[in-house]
Amino acid sequence: xxxxxxxxxxxxxxxxxxxxxxxxxxxxxxxxxxxxxxxxxxxxxxxxxxxxxxxxxxxxxxxxxxxxxxxxxxxxxxxxxxxxxxxxxxxxxxxxxxxxxxxxxxxxxxxxxxxxxxxxxxxxxxxxxxxxxxxxxxxxxxxxxxxxxxxxxxxxxxxxxxxxxxxxxxxxxxxxxxxxxxxxxxxxxxxxxxxxxxxxxxxxxxxxxxxxxxxxxxxxxxxxxxxxxxxxxxxxxxxxxxxxxxxxxxxxxxxxxxxxxxxxxxxxxxxxxxxxxxxxxxxxxxxxxxxxxxxxxxxxxxxxxxxxxxxxxxxxxxxxxxxxxxxxxxxxxxxxxxxxxxxxxxxx
Amino acid sequence: xxxxxxxxxxxxxxxxxxxxxxxxxxxxxxxxxxxxxxxxxxxxxxxxxxxxxxxxxxxxxxxxxxxxxxxxxxxxxxxxxxxxxxxxxxxxxxxxxxxxxxxxxxxxxxxxxxxxxxxxxxxxxxxxxxxxxxxxxxxxxxxxxxxxxxxxxxxxxxxxxxxxxxxxxxxxxxxxxxxxxxxxxxxxxxxxxxxxxxxxxxxxxxxxxxxxxxxxxxxxxxxxxxxxxxxxxxxxxxxxxxxxxxxxxxxxxxxxxxxxxxxxxxxxxxxxxxxxxxxxxxxxxxxxxxxxxxxxxxxxxxxxxxxxxxxxxxxxxxxxxxxxxxxxxx
Numbered sequence: 162x163x164x165x166x167x168x169x170x171x172x173x174x175x176x177x178x179x180x181x182x183x184x185x186x187x188x189x190x191x192x193x194x195x196x197x198x199x200x201x202x203x204x205x206x207x208x209x210x211x212x213x214x215x216x217x218x219x220x221x222x223x224x225x226x227x228x229x230x231x232x233x234x235x236x237x238x239x240x241x242x243x244x245x246x247x248x249x250x251x252x253x254x255x256x257x258x259x260x261x262x263x264x265x266x267x268x269x270x271x272x273x274x275x276x277x278x279x280x281x282x283x284x285x286x287x288x289x290x291x292x293x294x295x296x297x298x299x300x301x302x303x304x305x306x307x308x309x310x311x312x313x314x315x316x317x318x319x320x321x322x323x324x325x326x327x328x329x330x331x332x333x334x335x336x337x338x339x340x341x342x343x344x345x346x347x348x349x350x351x352x353x354x355x356x357x358x359x360x361x362x363x364x365x366x367x368x369x370x371x372x373x374x375x376x377x378x379x380x381x382x383x384x385x386x387x388x389x390x391x392x393x394x395x396x397x398x399x400x401x402x403x404x405x406x407x408x409x410x411x412x413x414x415x416x417x418x419x420x421x422x423x424x425x426x427x428x429x430x431x432x433x434x435x436x437x438x439x440x441x442x443x444x445x446x447x448x449x450x451x452x453x454x455x456x457x458x459x460x461x462x463x464x465x466x467x468x469x470x471x472x473x474x475x476x477x478x479x480x481x482x483x484x485x486x487x488x489x490x491x492x493x494x495x496x497x498x499x500x501x502x503x504x505x506x507x508x509x
Numbered sequence: 510x511x512x513x514x515x516x517x518x519x520x521x522x523x524x525x526x527x528x529x530x531x532x533x534x535x536x537x538x539x540x541x542x543x544x545x546x547x548x549x550x551x552x553x554x555x556x557x558x559x560x561x562x563x564x565x566x567x568x569x570x571x572x573x574x575x576x577x578x579x580x581x582x583x584x585x586x587x588x589x590x591x592x593x594x595x596x597x598x599x600x601x602x603x604x605x606x607x608x609x610x611x612x613x614x615x616x617x618x619x620x621x622x623x624x625x626x627x628x629x630x631x632x633x634x635x636x637x638x639x640x641x642x643x644x645x646x647x648x649x650x651x652x653x654x655x656x657x658x659x660x661x662x663x664x665x666x667x668x669x670x671x672x673x674x675x676x677x678x679x680x681x682x683x684x685x686x687x688x689x690x691x692x693x694x695x696x697x698x699x700x701x702x703x704x705x706x707x708x709x710x711x712x713x714x715x716x717x718x719x720x721x722x723x724x725x726x727x728x729x730x731x732x733x734x735x736x737x738x739x740x741x742x743x744x745x746x747x748x749x750x751x752x753x754x755x756x757x758x759x760x761x762x763x764x765x766x767x768x769x770x771x772x773x774x775x776x777x778x779x780x781x782x783x784x785x786x787x788x789x790x791x792x793x794x795x796x797x798x799x800x801x802x803x804x805x806x807x808x809x810x811x812x813x814x815x816x817x818x819x820x821x822x823x824x825x826x827x828x829x830x831x832x833x834x835x836x837x838x839x
Contacts, residue, residue, distance in 0.1 A: 334527050337822070339773060339814030341780055342795050343532070346807045349799055350536060440667060444781055447669050448796055460667075467673055467785075471681050481670040489665035496661070 207425075210501040217497025223490040231293040238290065243283030245290040245457040277462075278469045278476060280455070288480055290457035292487065298372050299439035299491075306377040307431045310384025315415050317385065318392025328385070335382035344375045344441070348450045351375070365456055372451055376438050384430055391423040425502040432495035436488045443484060459484045510830075517826060521819040528815045529808075533574050536804050577602065601812065602805030604798075611809035614794065618777075621691045621790035625782070626774035628705060629712035634767055636713070637720025638760070644721065645728035646751060656721055663718025672711045672785035679707060689786035708786050712779060716770065723766060727759040734758075761833045765825050772821020776814035 211217050230237065238244055275284045317328035351371050395401065396419065404418050445451030446460030454461050459480050466477040568576075576585065580600035594610075596603050601611040644656040679686045689707045692700040731737065732755055740750045777791030784793050791810055798806035 334524055334531075337524050337815055337819050338528060339776060339778055339811055339818060341778060342792070342814050343811055345780065345796060346799050346811060347535065349802075436665065443667060444669070447667075447781065448784060450796075450799060463667070463670060463673065470673065470677050474677060477670075477673055477677065481667065481674070484667060485662070485665055485670070488667075489662060492661060492665050 203425075207498075207501040211497055214497050214500065216493055217501070220490045220493035220497060223486065224494050227292060227487050227490065228296060230289050231296045234286075234289040234293045238283075238286035241283065241285050243286050245286040246282060246455045247286075248280055248282055275475055275479070277465070278473050282455070284462075284476070284479060287457040287462060288459065288483060291459040291462060291480070292483070294369065294452055294456075294458050295439045295442060295484070295487065298369060298376070298442040299435045302373045302376040302380065302438045302442075303431055303434040305373060306380035306434065307384050307427065309377065310381040311388050311420070311427060313381065314385040314388025315392055315419065318389040319396055319411070319415055319419065325389075329389070332382045332386055332389075335379055336386075338379060340379045341441075341444070344379070344445065345448060345450050347378075348372065348375050348445060365452075368452060368456075372442060372445065376441050380434060380438070384427070384434075387426055387430055388423060391426060392419055395419055395422055429495070429499045429502060432498045433492070436491035436495065439484075439488055439491070514823075514827065517823045521823055524819055525812070525815060529578075529812055530574065532808050532811050533577060534570065536808055537570060537573060601809040604806050605803045606798075606801050606806075611805050614806070615791060615809055615813050618789060618791045618794055620693060621783075621788060622775055622777050622779065622792070624691070624694065624701065624705060625708055625712070625779055625788070625790060626771060629709045629716065630767070630771050630774065632709065633713045633716040633720055634763075637717050638724045638756075638763060640717070640721040641724025642728050642751065642756060642759075644725045645732060648729065653725075657725065660718040660721040660725075663714055664722065666714065666718075668711060668715050668781045669785045671714050672707070672782060675707050675710060676786070689788060691788050691790070705788075708779075708782050708788060711782050711785070712774075720763065720767075724759065724763050727762050728755060731755050731759040757832075761829065764828060764832060768821045768825035768828065769818065772817045772824075773814065776817030777810055778814060 211221075276282060277284055277287065313328055313332075317325045317332075348371060351374075401414060401418055404414050409418070442451055443458070443460030443463070446453075446458045447464040449461070449464065452458035452461055454465065462480040463477065463484070466473075466480065470477040579585065580596065580598070580602070582598055584596055584598035584600045586595050594603055594608055596610040596612075599612065601615070603610050604614065607614070640656050640660075644653040647653045676689075680688055686706060687703055690704045692704055694701040732751075737750060737754055740754045741747075745754075777795060779790065780792035780796060782788075782792070783790045784796050787793070791813065794806065795810040795814075797803075798810065
């Protein structure tokens, strides 16, 4: 597929073992194997294809690992002994302008990934909490935009007429927005207006919610257009006519007849939306309008590193490379999902 | 053709109108109190009222929008008897911070974005399509795998990380290049080029990956068509088959995306690149105006960028009809 697979790859071997076992289970009998193949559901077939692709398997493993780290961030950081916003004043040197003590940004047994210059926060804790933010915002906004996009797309495609015209025009407007500029402008405005209604303080969860909403505000239009196109080509098919003749209501036709037929493109667009949203979130935080310090976030870490990287390049490299690995793994997984669900496309 | 163009331009105008309304209502209706922002830190209540009045903020939101809309065509005057700022048509409002018309600031920054966008776009289009075609022709072999792998890494890279990395290596560590800045090309072409190399490189790395992926998959699809097999079967040289028969058909989706990307880049969407390198283009202006809560500038940059995106859409559809004879416009 995308990268030359390593024959000695541990995960690949594991996959091969699993394959062997399933073959053994088929009893070596050609008949049994044939019936097993005939009985595979599309989801199972796709899973088999995904599992056979070594790169996707590695990507899946890495993604799951990142998710586990993000979920277990409080536990892991308490094991490390430092929270994301507990300064360690012994790790930075005030005489050198608060640069970390020791080489490579102060990496030691005490601080696995070093410390943040200036503040003395533990980078390991900040990065795992930052991944939590990234993944949370990435997944939630992908879920939200996919749900809205699917509902709008189904409605526009199925009902047609003025409903379709109206919804399609709305999609046109959304897609013509200079999205990044607009999200940059909108996020602080909404965050500030919400804060004045609250207790005047910074509510971190509220900030994340605003981020999720703002990223989804535009993303749904892409899914909606995709789904609408699929529905337009499906709704004249015989099985839809048959359902209608049998007296099925529109809810049944939309959600029970049409939706199951287009779940593959929806899942593909969802899988690719997650890394894209993570990038958007990090970019917003980089520009200072997403998650703001001292709340931990990979984008704002990188933004902060700009003023230190001459003396402390480690502080730039570690969050940057980890963010790259995270997004790359999710992108590879998304590509793998696409190839598995749509084998005819033959992209690899 | 002309009727189609007029219809498309009208539709574009409607979309821009809607965008201007949405943006205006969101930014001026949310409780962020523009007058207080314009007034600054040393603000007395009477001064606040004055400012409210001179900016027209004491009127209803619909009246305010109408004034804004009228200003687009006939211009408008801000301020009271003591100080009047005239904002000529098309007026996008005046900045709270500098009291200058927003459009003047935008036009002043525009050459920056134009240089940045055009310079990068030429490189990433040619390289991206070239690499994509190469990968498609050598599908499954080493060249393809390297190109695809590199493209996937490129797509996953964060643009500011690339920018900071390039800055670190070329400016700070080895001092090969000057700190990126913008010098007008008319003033000093060499400085213009040197100052923009790193921003261009950053944009190229980001977009190159996208265009390699896109042209590879588009080319693969075309190369699987029957007429390509026919062309090969009748003994045409491989180069002719790939360039004349293959690329010609594969280029259409690429042109669409390229037009949109170029439009949004020219309109100021290179926000991150500009702020990483501290280049004062429209994107940086937008981010700064957000930090200063300068609402008229936020509104202005959004509309300016949207205009370019919408126009790029129209141009792409026109070009489409020329390069793909199957899509003759009604």
